[in-house]
Amino acid sequence: MKTQTVIALKFLLVMTILCGIVYPLLMTGVAQLSFPSKANGSLIKKDGKIIGSELIGQKFDSTIYFWSRPSAIGYNPIPSGASNYGPTSDTLRKLVEARRQLFAKMNSIENVLSIPKEMIFTSGSGLDPHISPEAALMQVGRISLARHFDKNQQEKLLEKVKEMTEAPQFLFLGEQRINVLLLNFALDKM
Amino acid sequence: MNEAIQLILFLGLLAVLSPLLGKFMAKVFMGEKHMMKPVLGWLEKLVYRLSGIKSVEEMNWKTYLYAVLLFNLFGFVFLFVLQMLQSYLPLNTEKLPNVSWHLSFNTAMSFTTNTNWQSYSGENTLSYLVQMLGLTVQNFVSAATGIAVVLALIRGLTRKTTDALGNFWTDMTRGVLYVLLPLSILLTIALVSQGAVQTFSHYVKATTLQGPEQVIPLGPAASQIAIKQLGTNGGGFFNANSAHPFENPTPFSNFLELFSIIIISAGLVFTFGHYMKSKRQARAIFITMFALFALGLAISLWAEYGHNNMLNVSGSMEGKEARFGVMNSVLWSVTTTVTSNGSVNAMHDSLSPISGMIAMFNLMLGEIIFGGVGSGLYGIIIFIILTVFIAGLMVGRTPEYLGKKIEAFEMKMTILAVLAPAIVIKIFSAIACSVPAGLSSLNNAGPHGLSEILYAFSSAAGNNGSAFGGLNANTVFYNLMIGFGMLIGRFGIIVPVMAIAGSMAEKKITPVSSGTFRTDNWLFVMLLIGVILIVGGLTFFPALALGPIVEHFLMNLGIGF
Numbered sequence: 001m002k003t004q005t006v007i008a009l010k011f012l013l014v015m016t017i018l019c020g021i022v023y024p025l026l027m028t029g030v031a032q033l034s035f036p037s038k039a040n041g042s043l044i045k046k047d048g049k050i051i052g053s054e055l056i057g058q059k060f061d062s063t064i065y066f067w068s069r070p071s072a073i074g075y076n077p078i079p080s081g082a083s084n085y086g087p088t089s090d091t092l093r094k095l096v097e098a099r100r101q102l103f104a105k106m107n108s109i110e111n112v113l114s115i116p117k118e119m120i121f122t123s124g125s126g127l128d129p130h131i132s133p134e135a136a137l138m139q140v141g142r143i144s145l146a147r148h149f150d151k152n153q154q155e156k157l158l159e160k161v162k163e164m165t166e167a168p169q170f171l172f173l174g175e176q177r178i179n180v181l182l183l184n185f186a187l188d189k190m
Numbered sequence: 191m192n193e194a195i196q197l198i199l200f201l202g203l204l205a206v207l208s209p210l211l212g213k214f215m216a217k218v219f220m221g222e223k224h225m226m227k228p229v230l231g232w233l234e235k236l237v238y239r240l241s242g243i244k245s246v247e248e249m250n251w252k253t254y255l256y257a258v259l260l261f262n263l264f265g266f267v268f269l270f271v272l273q274m275l276q277s278y279l280p281l282n283t284e285k286l287p288n289v290s291w292h293l294s295f296n297t298a299m300s301f302t303t304n305t306n307w308q309s310y311s312g313e314n315t316l317s318y319l320v321q322m323l324g325l326t327v328q329n330f331v332s333a334a335t336g337i338a339v340v341l342a343l344i345r346g347l348t349r350k351t352t353d354a355l356g357n358f359w360t361d362m363t364r365g366v367l368y369v370l371l372p373l374s375i376l377l378t379i380a381l382v383s384q385g386a387v388q389t390f391s392h393y394v395k396a397t398t399l400q401g402p403e404q405v406i407p408l409g410p411a412a413s414q415i416a417i418k419q420l421g422t423n424g425g426g427f428f429n430a431n432s433a434h435p436f437e438n439p440t441p442f443s444n445f446l447e448l449f450s451i452i453i454i455s456a457g458l459v460f461t462f463g464h465y466m467k468s469k470r471q472a473r474a475i476f477i478t479m480f481a482l483f484a485l486g487l488a489i490s491l492w493a494e495y496g497h498n499n500m501l502n503v504s505g506s507m508e509g510k511e512a513r514f515g516v517m518n519s520v521l522w523s524v525t526t527t528v529t530s531n532g533s534v535n536a537m538h539d540s541l542s543p544i545s546g547m548i549a550m551f552n553l554m555l556g557e558i559i560f561g562g563v564g565s566g567l568y569g570i571i572i573f574i575i576l577t578v579f580i581a582g583l584m585v586g587r588t589p590e591y592l593g594k595k596i597e598a599f600e601m602k603m604t605i606l607a608v609l610a611p612a613i614v615i616k617i618f619s620a621i622a623c624s625v626p627a628g629l630s631s632l633n634n635a636g637p638h639g640l641s642e643i644l645y646a647f648s649s650a651a652g653n654n655g656s657a658f659g660g661l662n663a664n665t666v667f668y669n670l671m672i673g674f675g676m677l678i679g680r681f682g683i684i685v686p687v688m689a690i691a692g693s694m695a696e697k698k699i700t701p702v703s704s705g706t707f708r709t710d711n712w713l714f715v716m717l718l719i720g721v722i723l724i725v726g727g728l729t730f731f732p733a734l735a736l737g738p739i740v741e742h743f744l745m746n747l748g749i750g751f
Contacts, residue, residue, distance in 0.1 A: 001256060003242075007359060008261045010241040012268065012331075015366065018237075019330040019417075020323040023371065027378045027413040031388035034379070039388045041408050041436065043396070052396045053406050055385050055435035062400055069512065078393075078405050079311035080430035082509045084539040084660030086638035087546075088500055088741055090750040092508065096501050113502070121507040124433030124519075124536045130512040172195045174441025175515040184399055 044185065051185070057129040058181050063106070063146040065187065066131070066139050068180040069118050070099055073126035080125045096120050107142045130177035133165040143187070153190065160186055193517040196445070200521065201484070203449060204456055208476070211453060212460025218368045219341055219361060219461065226368045237363050245363075248354035251692025254342050257358040258335060258684065262302050265331060269324045270298040273316070282317035283392045289315060296669035301328035303680035304336055304562055306418070306425030306532055306655040307672060309664045313407040313428050318390060325425060326414045330374075333421030333454075334365035336564025339684055340458065343568050344465045346691030347592050350699045355691055369454065370420060377416035380446055385439030386412035411436055419450040422562040424532030424655045432522070432535040433511055444514055444535060448522055451531045455560040458567050466592060470710035475570060478718050479528075482559045486548045487524045493544035494520045499748040509537030520545060527552035530562035532655025539633070539642065539658040543745060546641060547738035549656070553648035555726040556611050556683075562653060565680075568687045572607045574709065575600060575690070577721045581707060581714075591709060593699035600693060603686035610682030611651035612729050614675045618647045619733070627667035633660025636751030637744070641737040650675030 031039035042054040052058055059075040060068045068075070072083040085092035099120040100112040109115060116135040118128070140161065144154040164186065165178050217224040238245050249257065273289035276282055289297070293309055300307040301324070310316060316325070338361040345355045382388050387408050394406045411427040415437050418424055428434040438444050456476065463472025494516055497504045505516045514522075519536035526533055527549040538549050552559060558569035575589075579596055582589030589596040622628030622643045632639040642658040649656055650672045657663065663672060700706075708714060744750075 001253075004253065004257050004260060007242050008257065008264050011237075011243070011359060011362070012261065012264050014237055014240050015331055016268075016323055016327050019366065019371070020327040023374070024322045024326060024410045024413045027375065027382075028388050028390060028410055030379060031382040031412065035382050038385045039382050039412075040391060041387050041389070041394060041406055042385050042439075043394060043406075050394055050396045052398055052404060053394075055439050056404070056406055057435075058398045058400065058404060059402070060400060065400065075398075075404065077313065077407055079313045079315075080428050080434050081311070082430065082433070082537040082540065082659065084537055084633050084658070085508060086539055086634040086641070086658075086660070086741075087498055087506065087508075087542050088636060088638055088745050088750045089634055093500055093750055096503075117503060117505065117507040118512045120503075122509070123507075124509045124511050124534070125428075125430035125435060127430070127435055128511050128513075129435055132512060168192055169441040172192045173445055174513050174518065177512050181399065188399065 044181070052181055054179065054182060055129055057127045060180060060184060064143060065184045066136055066143065066180050067119070069128050069131060070120070070122045071126040071128070072122045075127060077127055080127055082124050082126060083122045107138050109138060129179050129181060131180055133161060133176055133178050136161045136178050136183065156190065157187070160190070196517065197521065200445070200449065204452060205480070208453060208456035209460045211457030212472070213464060215369055215457055215461040216464035218364050224368070226372060230367050234363055234367055237367070241359065243357070243359040243363070245357060245360040248357055250353040251342065251346070251355055251688050251695070254355050254358050255685065255688040258339060258688070259681070261331070262335065265328055266298050266302040269301060269328060270294050272324045273297060273320055276317045276320050279317070279319050281319035281390070284317070286315065286317050292666045292669040293664055296673045299673040299676050300655065301325055301423070301425060302332055303653050303676045304332035304421070304423060304530065304565065305650065305653040305676045305680070306423040307649060307657065307676065308425055308429070308431070308655065309669055309672070311429030312426055318409050321414060321427060322410060326417060329414065329417040329421050329423040329425070330366050330370055331362065333370060333417070333423065333563045334362045336562050337365045337369075337458070338362050338564070339687060340564040340568040343571060343687055343691040344462055346695040347571075347594060348465045349695050350697065352695050353692065355695060370417060373420050373450070374413070374416040377420065377446060377450055378412045381412045381415060381443050384443040385435070386415060386443065387436045388412040415447070416450070418533060419447045419531065420454060422451065422455060422529050422531040424526065426533060432533045433537070438535055441513055441518070444518055444522070448525055451525055451533070452529050452560055454563045455529050455566045458564065462567060468710065471592070474710045474715050475574070478715050479559045479570065481715070481719060482722065483524070483528050486528065486552060487521065490520050490524050490545040490548040491517070493542045493548070496542060498542065498745060500745050500750050506540070506542070509540035511535065523549050524552065526656055527654060528559035528561070530557040530565060530652055530654045532649065534656050537659055538645070538656055539660045543738040543741040546645075546658070547734055550641070550645050550648055550738065551726065551730070551734065553645070553652040553654050554615060554730045555722060556608070557652040557654060558722065565653065565683070569683065572604050572683070572687065573722055574718060575604050576608065576725070577714070577718045578707065578709065579604070580721060581717055587705075587707065590700060590707065593701065594694050594697045595700070600690050603690045607683045607686040608725065611679045614651035614678050615644070615647045615730070616733065618671055618675050619644050622647070622671065625667075627665065631662040631665055631668060633662070634751070637737050637741040638751065641741065644733055644737055646672060647675055651679035653679050
């Protein structure tokens with residue numbers, strides 16, 4: 001029994017070194033060499049300043065931008081999280097109704113039930129970087145008005161949304177989506 | 191259409207690849223030649239030498255169990271102390287304070303028992319050092335512990351008149367070196383290629399397009415996520431777990447992680463087949479698990495795509511990510527709860543009542559539908575013994591499994607292992623429902639509040655770790671209750687399982703004859719499914735009726751809380 005005690009201690013130490021130090025260090029080395037940008041958070045820079053990560057959503061609620069999804073944490077990633085409202089929550093019902101009304105009003109939509117679901121519900125991480133292309137298209141009119149775009153520019157914006165829409169990965173995995181930060185970044189450049 | 195392709199691909203790959211992995215693992219644990227031996231054989235010898243392990247020396251069940259318990263105890267103490275001292279230690283880039291004693295207790299228990307319940311939120315609680323030295327290490331060794339225990343049980347069932355059940359340290363070493371580590375390395379690289387972070391840099395401050403500053407957390411996440419999925423651990427690097435874009439950036443990373451959750455547990459069924467020298471026996475177990483999995487999945491998909499009259503929407507997106515959509519969220523919720531993984535890519539608290547119930551019911555069955563690596567297989571073997579016993583009673587014949595007589599001692603141990611988690615779920619939930627400290631943590635009112643409590647203790651007892659996350663579990667009350675729940679759920683089963691292994695090993699093997707009750711045909715599969723559902727159903731139906739089932743009807747009537 002005493003030998004087992006000694007082995008248990010030594011074995012824990014060996015495993016801690018192997019799985020807790022060697023393995024993560026080795027993986028960090030490989031990751032930094034083969035995918036440096038991704039391993040460091042897919043950061044986006046503008047004029048040398050970091051404006052965010054391609055993968056981490058940001059809060060967009062201004063009329064001149066495409067809106068991102070509502071978020072339970074207001075897109076503050078420390079810590080990430082969701083609303084965790086259940087399916088019979090009255091609070092959730094009120095929030096959803098208010099979001100429907102606001103989105104419909106701002107984007108001149110008549111049928112509130114046609115609003116894509118991701119625009120009225122918060123995401124799991126609170127940092128969802130995507131919305132559906134439908135949700136983006138619905139916002140083009142409002143943005144064009146706010147930015148005083150002419151017909152030509154509005155056409156270009158519609159084109160931009162279509163161009164930046166990501167198909168399901170390998171054509172069948174996951175959903176069709178569009179990255180809101182990248183889209184707004186491109187919008188600012190127009 | 192895409193939904194169907196993804197579903198079929200997932201289930202198809204599971205059925206095709208698990209026998210292959212099972213065969214590989216059989217070679218590894220039987221000490222035969224295999225493809226990883228030339229690559230890592232030197233490391234295996236080095237681990238033996240450094241730790242003083244005599245790898246061929248076999249143990250009886252008491253020594254084996256002693257080694258299991260002792261090693262887990264040391265792992266627990268180390269992780270507990272590490273968290274309480276993190277502010278004095280290096281690699282604490284964000285200057286996080288020491289973790290409170292009760293949260294340290296809960297997290298240490300959570301990771302040593304392979305539960306990986308998250309009372310902590312990684313990005314603002316734990317330093318990089320704790321994530322690596324503490325959580326990542328326990329992710330590996332708690333998974334290997336599960337494999338080691340089931341190997342001892344398998345040897346007990348397939349050897350005769352002996353007390354030798356193998357060497358715990360050898361099983362651990364081989365499990366980590368040849369199975370968990372190589373797969374984790376491959377998965378880490380794949381995840382980083384999709385955008386999972388793997389760095390030691392400080393958190394980054396960004397100036398967002400609209401103006402306000404955003405702090406972006408980083409860390410050596412991918413290496414931990416890989417083993418968190420493969421080892422059915424499930425504790426996230428970040429609070430939002432696999433819903434977080436840095437843990438699970440794309441639909442492809444989602445598919446890989448999802449598959450990693452289930453493949454080792456499924457493979458081990460076929461490893462058992464190699465030990466029994468019977469593919470049919472293994473196939474019967476696999477089909478049982480697969481059928482229960484598919485049944486739960488079908489119900490859950492139906493419920494989640496159904497209409498919510500409260501919110502006037504079908505297929506709610508609350509708590510779900512746009513890149514995954516409804517189908518991938520439901521598939522994950524079922525996969526992570528049948529295995530004892532517990533990572534989430536959508537919030538279970540916001541699932542429709544019946545989908546939430548399926549997730550909960552999977553936990554309540556004791557994590558035996560594939561289950562945790564190792565623990566799922568020894569869990570279902572317990573149910574097989576129970577089924578054989580009941581069938582024996584019905585026809586008045588001495589129950590046997592694999593030619594071994596099942597007698598009073600084995601049955602006592604079996605019942606102990608079946609009851610331990612059930613007691614935790616029902617009694618601990620009842621306590622939480624009747625004291626203010628239990629009720630003040632709720633995030634939802636009405637029947638959904640009961641579901642939050644019930645889910646928490648089902649998750650603890652099943653060593654799953656997923657949650658109805660609205661429940662504020664980082665309180666002294668819940669950290670302690672859930673901590674002890676996880677302890678009983680893990681070792682309340684491991685101890686009787688090891689006792690069964692020891693007593694079975696000493697028995698003779700009766701040769702198969704025309705009078706043998708067969709455990710490898712359709713009749714037995716049906717019986718086993720029946721016993722699992724009846725035991726689970728009878729034990730938990732009343733509680734489920736008061737929670738998710740009544741909520742489902744209220745939702746249909748449009749009544750909220």
